[in-house]
Amino acid sequence: MPLYKTIQPNSQTTVKIWKITESYDELIKPLDLKPNSLERVLGMKSELHQRGFLSVRHLLREFGYTDQDLYYDENGKPHLKDDKYISITHSFTFSGVIISSSEIGIDIEKQRDKIAIIAKKFVDYEFKYLSKTDEDYIKKLTVIWGIKESLYKLFATPGMLFREHFLVIPFMLEDGETIAWIDYKGKKYRYNTHFLEFEGFSCAFVTT
Structure with a gap:
């Protein structure tokens, strides 16, 4: 499937999301991958991860970039050669890329009940406004995790903890x-x- 969604939160920032319906062969065929990228994708044990990795390269093409324009620093944070900021995510059948002239982060997560089991590992202040009886409890936890994961990707500093260092102000799902x-x-x-x-x-x- 081609591009699933494009979002522009401001004039300097664009988000593109891909729904991964193609096979591994369909995804890799049109791409020109760097040797180390090809080595990475061939070394992945899961085809789901391979397809996620390749779909991100298709999103780069949607932005007008190639795999050659992307590199990673020692903390694993992605960068573009033209000094624009980039963040990358993929989860199961979706992938996303955000590019901006200022620092950004992005995360996609599948909404799953098991997030409630690990909530204490990444939620502290937010428990003040969350309610386990709320029908949207799982969705809100997933949003909080996604925001904190995005913050972590943006700051890219080893030693930061979701529960202790990141704080999400109260929100309604419909606010967006x-x-x-x-x-x-x-x-x-x-x-x-x-x-x-x-x-x-x-x-x-x-x-x-």
Whole structure:
């Protein structure tokens, strides 16, 4: 399937989402991969991961980039050679890329009940406004995880903890946006966050 969705939260930022319906062969055939990218994809044990990796390269093409324009730093954070900021995600049958002139992060997650079991590992302040009896409890937890994962990708600093260093301001799912903070080593950083859901998945992304 071609491009699934395009979102422009501001004039400097674009999000593109891909629904992965193609086979591995269909995805890899039109791509020109760098040797290390080809080595990475061939070394993946799961075809689902392979297809996620390749669909991201198709999203790059939608933006006018190639695999050669993308590289990763020592913390595993992706960068573009033209110094635009980029963040990447894929989960099961969806992948997403966000590109901006300022720092950003993105995450897509499948909405699953088991997130409630691990909630204490990434939620602290947010429990003040969450209710386990809320019919949207799982969806809200998934949004909070996605926002914190996006913040982690943006900041890319080893040692940061979702529960202790990231804070998501109360939100309603229908709002599609809220504010999030990073509180780390005595400094506070404020970010705009956006979220949406589709086909049992949640996508969250953060902008400065």
